[in-house]
Amino acid sequence: MTLSFGTFAGLASVLFGIGAMGFLVRRSFLVQLMCLELMLNAVNVLLVAFNRARPENHDGQVFAFFVIAVAAAELAVGLAIVIAYFRLMKTVETDKANRLVE
């Protein structure tokens, strides 16, 4: 069975939408980080799908690897921030992180 580009694009859109919606509505720092990962992976799917549609080179796949690597690094920093934030506020709820405006 050959899947069309549209299928991949649809999957990527749905994944991205779930990630974005989760990021917007959830308040837990950790869940938001997971949603972030979800959005990044949606982009990865789309990149690979583009590569499949235009297989002359492997730009899309290579780019997807970069995204995965950068996402790992970003997550490391993000978790560090979560720990620091928890030490400071005794909570991981991000809507409490508004000290600068108060």
Add this chain to the structure above:
Amino acid sequence: MDQISYETALLWVFLLPLAGALVNGLLGRNADRGLVGGIATGSVALSFLLSLLCSVRVLGMVGGEEDAKIVTDVYAWMSVGSLPIDVRFVLDPLSAVMTLFVTGIATLIHVFSLGYMSEEKSWARFFAYLNLFTASMLLLVLASSLPVLFVGWEGVGVCSYLLIGFWHEEGAFADAAKKAFIVNRIGDFGLVAGMLVLAFAASSFELSAINTSIAGSPHLHFAQTDIKLATVGGLLLFLGASGKSAQLPLYVWLPDAMAGPTPVSALIHAATMVTAGVYLCCRLSGVFLASHTVLVVIAFAGAATALIGALSALVQTDLKKILAYSTVSQLGFMFAAVGVGAFTAGLFHVVTHAFFKACLFLGAGSIMHAVHAHGDADVRFLGGLGKKLPRTHATFLISVLAIAGLPPLAGFFSKDEILAGAAAAGLYAGETDPFFATTGFIVLGVLGVSAVLTAFYMFRAYAMIFRGTYKGAENGYAEEPQESEPVLTVPLIVLAVGACVVGFIGLPHAWHLPNLLGHALEGTVHDLELPQATNLPSFIALGVGLTAALVGLFAAHVAYPGDGPDKVAVLPERVRGFFLRSFGIDDLYARAVARPVRVLAEFSAAIDRTLVDFVLVEVPRHATALASRLFVKMQDGVVHTYALAMAVGLAALVGFYTYPHTDVTAVVNGNAVTLRTEPGLGYRYRWDTNGDARGDEGWESELAAGTNEIEAHYEPSDFAGIELLVRTDRYPDRTLRLGRHPRELTEADLEPGQLVTSEIGELRPAVWVEGNELHVRPNGRQLYVGARALPLDQESVVRANESLRVGRSAMIIVLPVVRVGLEVETAFGQRVHRTFDIALMQESMRTDLPVTEIAGEEEGEP
């Protein structure tokens, strides 16, 4: 000493006080007080010695073969058009006399100040100002040209301002300084304007050149009358002189100027600066002699000032105010002398007045020092100081008698000369100018009365201070006044001696004794030449002057024997108040000048408050504050808000970029047409280049670059219509898209403005559209299509890609219109189908080339 050394010495006469001012002004603040005072006094004293040296040389040359002058070229300042302005010092007999008494009296007053100002904190500042004043005054009298003179003129004005307001912590003193400065600006306007008029008339800024060539200068035609340039220039110069020398109506600043320290009043506001106006008149005597009108104006102004000053001085109770009004009055005498053409007499009075008035002021200073008065000394509260202050008493008395005009003191001789000048003008000018003669007699009378008043008010002041018993102790002055120390009294004695002897330099001609001053100034200052010269005026003057002095002095002597009421109190209160307020001139200024200015200022302030402060400041401020309150809500610090904003923005971007873009442009080069639409990621295109609603090549199967651009060829049968491009030389191109239906073109279609109408004229061709063609019937007007001339009375056809030329600068280009279909599908399956009507304009036509160049080479109109 050779000539060069004299020239250098003359330069140093000016430079020494200037150097003193710079050293003390810049470095003196924390320096040793003795050193500062030594530098200041020493530089002026040295300057006096040098000027004595130079003056002896110059005065020795009088009557010799060569011109009696020392000239020092300093440097070329600038040139105005073809007129050079050089900084050049000239010491001729006139400036020698001025330089001598300026430096001499300045030296004495510096010495006096060493004692008088000994408790002053701003010691160096005071001496720097005094030195700067001396330098400026020397620049004024040594200048060879009007602009350089003007620099000195302004320099003394600035120093006067600075010194009047020397104790500027006190508001009233600062106000007095400002008043002096502003009133002087009015006069300075006159001087600058007069300077320009004279430079125009004489084609030179040099004083000597102006003096000699002004008489032959052209006349001004204004309102059908001839006005001599000398008259205009002279009146303007007098305006300048009357500001600086406190003449009517600009004298109001001088009484207030007494706010300055007393030595300053003596030096600047009695002896030197205020006589600069008289000096100017003497220096430019040629200008004033060239116009009797100006002389008469000056004579009346001077005489009136003399009388008003004397009457005001009569009722004053503050010692310095008495002396100030006395100075105004005496300056009036000097100007009256100038006005009757007796310039030498005026200058003579400048010199003698400098001695006795400086002595009086310094005497006043000494008295105030002795009774510990600060700023003002009310003569009603003094008295009985004759025994307590013997040296001050003696010198003051000598000066009082000198100013009253008692022989053989200085004032007698100079006043005598002035009265003689007025009498001579009255007696002998009648043959040529009867009005001038009348003026002479009026001046003589007014000055006679003023002289009586002068003797009276001065002796009144003397008697109230020195006779009777001392009343100062119960009025806030010192308990037991002590005679001042020698540093104060020695200058007094020197000046008093001067007041005794300086009169002998100008003995009347009638006495057949040498008149040294008159002889020295013979070649420099020219008095009015009268048809006759006898001794009669001198005898009249002697009679009037002596009588006035004796009457005035005797009356005051009787009226003020000792303690007792002030006899001027017998004057009605209103008259006395009027005199006290110096004839209400100040009130007049307040009403005529200050009030309108205040009204204008309040009006401006209202505009400032409403327009600037409210509309331009408050309104934007509130708008900004409101906007900030709105926008600050967006920054709530909650991550989710920001994330939502990002999500919305992202969605908008996605929407924008995924919507198919289909605009089509056509590039035409000859027959080849390139159609182009915007590229998009993942787009697929289908072209329908001939507009038949069927695709040309079917759908592209794969995403491929380049299909957003396609080549097409069109035949006339493909044209879906035409578009007219109206191109003129004067207006931007204008296009008319026409439908398929036949239509006659109206004027509005073809004419940007009135251009084509004017080009086509009355024989208006008929132009209309049928199908893909433009039809034209020229109606007798020669029209062209390309290079082809159309038949005049026949209908012709202009096809697509041709142009119809109308006149020289207007043409109608017929562009074919084709219909193009385009279908675009995005990567997300969104599909858009649009149809475009595109006018095919050759690339060569897009330029702004002039109509004639596009149309072809044929020239000319039928």
